[in-house]
Structures are given as C-alpha cells and as structure tokens.
Amino acid sequence: MSEKSSTEGLQPPRTLDGQLCFALYSANLAMGKVYRQLLAKLDLTYPQYLVMLVLWERDGVTVSELGDRLFLDSATLTPLLKRLQAAGLVARNRSTSDERQVIVTLTDEGRALQAKAADVPVDLFCAMSCDIETLGSLKQQLEMLRGNLADSTK
Numbered sequence: 001m002s003e004k005s006s007t008e009g010l011q012p013p014r015t016l017d018g019q020l021c022f023a024l025y026s027a028n029l030a031m032g033k034v035y036r037q038l039l040a041k042l043d044l045t046y047p048q049y050l051v052m053l054v055l056w057e058r059d060g061v062t063v064s065e066l067g068d069r070l071f072l073d074s075a076t077l078t079p080l081l082k083r084l085q086a087a088g089l090v091a092r093n094r095s096t097s098d099e100r101q102v103i104v105t106l107t108d109e110g111r112a113l114q115a116k117a118a119d120v121p122v123d124l125f126c127a128m129s130c131d132i133e134t135l136g137s138l139k140q141q142l143e144m145l146r147g148n149l150a151d152s153t154k
Helices: 020-040 046-057 063-070 074-086 108-116 120-128 132-152
Strands: 090-094 102-106
Touching: 020 046, 020 120, 046 063, 046 074, 046 102, 046 108, 063 074, 063 102, 074 090, 102 108, 120 132
Parallel strands: none
Antiparallel strands: 090 102
16 A cells, blocks of 8 residues: 555545546446447457457467456456357467467457457547547556556555
C-alpha cells in the first residue's frame, strides 16, 4: 500500500455514487452491453474477442502468455479456449519443445474473422462519443490505476 501520510485527513465518500469502484463497474456494464451488440454478428463473447485480438496481433502463443496478457488464470481461460476451438477459430496443441506448454494458433476461419471484426473498434469509438484525446487519457489513467492496485496486493 502507498504511504498512509498521503491519505491522512481524507474522508472517503460513503455513498454509492461517490465510489470510484461503482463508476468503473457501471461503465464496464455499459461497455459490455455495447460489445454484446457489436460482437453478436461475430458470434463471440467479449472474453473470446480479447483472445482473438491477442492472436491477431501474434499467432501461436502459449496459454500462459494469453493468461498473462489478459489477466486471466488458466481455469478461466481453458474453457474459453475450448469453446473457440469447438467453433473452429483456434487450435490448441502441445509444444514440441516443452510438452507442458499448450500453443494456441488461429485456424483459417479464425484469421478470416479478423476482417469481419475490423469495424468493432470504430463502432465502439462512435458509441463512446468522446474525442480521441479524452479516451487516450482515460485509458492511460486506468492502466496506471490497474498497476497501482496490482502493486498494492503484492
């Protein structure tokens, strides 16, 4: 945790609307609604979309690399990957150099889905109705907050 002296005398808000966590939670719910609509045409859930984004950036990553990148543990990631594999979008194979590792690769269908998903970020940007500078600043602040919170639990 950060130094207590910097928070001395601070009176944290005690109402629901005064809570930062509620603002984050409710914004996440609203964003999830928009993503559900946008991803329905791709037949993807939001977590599946995130996996596909990682694989479209770099195909052939290990399950542990995916988990690290998405902040997900293997118990959450494995069923998600099984569903993507059943949908024909990814393949999972044991590494030839280290049998303990599972490598996730895109199928031809998974690669083709990238073109179909190309408008998702643009459509989301339009739904947010904010200028690019505001969104960039907000993203940077949230990443800093995420890092600070992660550091506080070490």
